[in-house]
Amino acid sequence: MADLTPHELRILLAVESAGSFSGAAVALDMTQSAVSHAIRASERRIGAVLFERGRKGATPTPAGASALGYARRVLRLLELMGAEARAAAAGPGSAAPAGVLRIAAFRSAALHLLPPALERLRTRHPGIEPVVRVVRELGRGTAGEVLDGRADLGIATIGTSAPVPDELVGGVLREEEYALVYPAGHPAPRTLPLLDWAENCTSYTRDWWAAQDWIPRATVEAEDDGAVLSMVSAGLGMAIMPGLSLHGAPDAVGITALGPERPTRAVGYVTTPELARSPAVRALIRELRVSGG
CATH class of the missing domain: 3.40.190.10 (Periplasmic binding protein-like II)
Incomplete structure (x- = not known):
């Protein structure tokens, strides 16, 4: 199988970016037929269909998504090869x-x-x-x-x-610890509704989470940890949050350690x-x- 050239890799990425062969042709100052020919040639060499063609344009297939990832990485390495070679040629004092x-x-x-x-x-x-x-x-x-x-x-x-x-x-x-976060001064924070966000309870906390009979099902799932912290400070519930999410927490938020068995994340x-x-x-x-x- 002949290797794809950098130009052919850029055509693949242009089709993905534009969402169509015609859009890629405009972006690359090529004809649409030339773009179509280049994509078909790339598909023959790779041995897989890279784009689904339809009325709404061109969408990467699973094989195409994989190929596009490699295309970006190869082109990035070519950029770095040139930059680092020029720096080396300029001498040790110029290789910053x-x-x-x-x-x-x-x-x-x-x-x-x-x-x-x-x-x-x-x-x-x-x-x-x-x-x-x-x-x-x-x-x-x-x-x-x-x-x-x-x-x-x-x-x-x-x-x-x-x-x-x-x-x-x-x-x-x-390595950072999770902590219990609640409205400052609340006498029984573990009785409050749970506030959460989708990124929080992933595999590194799930087993610990499931073993805690005091944690209720979340009543609110926010878009991100910043929104959760804001809602806790407004008195809407408690949350279990990692250290980075608690930087600059407002005074209206109380933070308590969860004990020696607390979850952590790296x-x-x-x-x-x-x-x-x-x-x-x-x-x-x-x-x-x-x-x-």
Whole structure:
């Protein structure tokens, strides 16, 4: 099977982005027939249909979604190859990390773990341009963004029950405890209604959660942890929340430890083995370790 060229990979991504062959043709300044021909040729070489064609345009098949992820990662590595080769050619004194660094993080990590790390990164490596996307830590979460080539590094919840995917490498930045959160001054917070959000009760807390007979079924499930904290401060119920979500909690919120058997979660980073050798990614990991410690 002949390899696809970078140009053919860009055509695949353009069709996905535009949602149609005609839209990709406009974006790439090509004819629609040339785009169609290139996609058919790519499909023949790969041996799978990559896009479903229909009246509403072109939608990636499961095989196409997989191919698109690899396409993004390959094109990103080609970008880095050129940038790092030029830096090496300029000599050791000119090899400071530089360029765009794409980061995916869930909300509380983006709010509280990333900013100090990025501040130090900017001071030490002003040539690096961080681009941060906030991604819900559901399903494939931030690790999926890295696997799909949309991020160079993801800040993720990882551990024995949410391991680093086989294709990625990573490490733990911090282990944080869950705590009981309630309206400050309430005499019996465990009797209050439970407030929750979809990202919270995942596999690393589910067994502990199920063993607690005092925790009722949630009466409210909010969009994110910030909304839960706001509702707790308004006196609407209690919640069980991890440490990062409680940074800057208002005075109207009481926080109590859950005891020695309390659940914890590991917050870490994930990246590809190739990108882990990138100077910019290595520099960010160093700063994240300082923030997470």
